[in-house]
Amino acid sequence: MSNQTTVTEFLLLRSSDIKELQILHFVVFLILYLSSLLENLLIITAIALHHHLQTPMYFFLMNLSILDLGSISVTIPKSMANSLMNTRSIPYFGCVTQVFFSFFFASADFAILIIMAYDRYVAFCQPETVMNRRAFVQMAASAWISGMIYSALHTGNTFAISFCGGNMVDQFFCEIPQLLKLACSDSYHFEVGFLIFSVCLASSCFVFIIVSYVLIFKAVLRIPSGQGRHKAFSTCLPHLSVVSLLFCISAFPYLKPTSSSTSGLYLVVAVLYSVLPPMMNPIIYSRRNKEIKDALSKWRGWRLFTKNKMSIFLLQ
Numbered sequence: 001m002s003n004q005t006t007v008t009e010f011l012l013l014r015s016s017d018i019k020e021l022q023i024l025h026f027v028v029f030l031i032l033y034l035s036s037l038l039e040n041l042l043i044i045t046a047i048a049l050h051h052h053l054q055t056p057m058y059f060f061l062m063n064l065s066i067l068d069l070g071s072i073s074v075t076i077p078k079s080m081a082n083s084l085m086n087t088r089s090i091p092y093f094g095c096v097t098q099v100f101f102s103f104f105f106a107s108a109d110f111a112i113l114i115i116m117a118y119d120r121y122v123a124f125c126q127p128e129t130v131m132n133r134r135a136f137v138q139m140a141a142s143a144w145i146s147g148m149i150y151s152a153l154h155t156g157n158t159f160a161i162s163f164c165g166g167n168m169v170d171q172f173f174c175e176i177p178q179l180l181k182l183a184c185s186d187s188y189h190f191e192v193g194f195l196i197f198s199v200c201l202a203s204s205c206f207v208f209i210i211v212s213y214v215l216i217f218k219a220v221l222r223i224p225s226g227q228g229r230h231k232a233f234s235t236c237l238p239h240l241s242v243v244s245l246l247f248c249i250s251a252f253p254y255l256k257p258t259s260s261s262t263s264g265l266y267l268v269v270a271v272l273y274s275v276l277p278p279m280m281n282p283i284i285y286s287r288r289n290k291e292i293k294d295a296l297s298k299w300r301g302w303r304l305f306t307k308n309k310m311s312i313f314l315l316q
Helices: 019-049 056-085 092-125 133-159 176-180 189-221 226-250 264-288 290-315
Strands: 009-011 089-091
Touching (some): 009 092, 019 056, 056 092, 092 176, 226 264
Antiparallel strands (some): 009 089
C-alpha cells in the first residue's frame, strides 16, 4: 500500500544547528539574492528603455534575465526564511511548487540560450536571413511553453511515486534526485529513465551550441576589420561563457552517483548552481558587451542627473 498520501510536508536540510551560523546563512543568502535581483532588473530596465537595444539578441537576453529572476526566487527565499525561523519544514504542495518552477525556469533558460546561439549563428553565418520581430517573439514563447510542458512532465512523474523512505530531503530545497532517494524501490524507475533522457537531450543541445560557435568563430575570423572582429567576439563570448557555466553546474546533481549521505562539497555545489548562474549572467553580459555597458552608464547618469535636479529644486 502506498504511503504517499501520508506525507504532508518535507524536512529540508538545515544550514546549521547554531543560531549564529543560521543568521550568517540568512545574511549571506540575502546579499546574494538582492545582488542577483538588482543585476537582472538593471539588465531588463536597460534593454526596455533603450531603443537601440531592441534587437533579437537583447530581446532574448531580457527573457534570460526574467527567467533568472524567477529561478533564484524559487529556492533562496524559502531557505532564508527557514534559517531565520529555525525550521526545516516545507509543505507538500510547496515542495511540488519548488520542483515545478525550478525545472520550468531551468529548462526555459536553457531553451533561450539555444535560441540565442541560433540567433548568433544566423547573424554571422547567414546574414542574408532576416529575423522579424514576430519570429523571435514566437521563438521566445516556444521556449517558455516547452519549459512549462517539460517541467509538468517531470513534476508529475516525481510526485506520482510512493514515498517510503520518510520525508527528510538531503538538500536545502526540493530537488528531484534527493526526492527519488525517498521513493519506493519499484516506483521511481520511469522518472529515472526520464532524467537520463533529459541529461542526454541537454548534452546534445550543448554540443549543438558548441558546433554553432565553431562555425560562428570561423565566420568572425574572416571579418577583415579588427574592430569588427572585436565587436563580434564581445557579443559571442559572454553567451558561450553563460552556456558553459549553466550546463556544467546544473548537470552536477544529475550526474553525481546516488548516495545515502550528503557531502559538504555537494552542498557547496548546490548553492553554486542555484545562485551563481542568475547572479553571474548579468555580470558576464554587462562587462563584455559595450552596448549594455553604455546603456547602463546612461541610465545611471540619468538617475544622477534627476537626483541633482531634484536637490536643486528642493534647495530653491
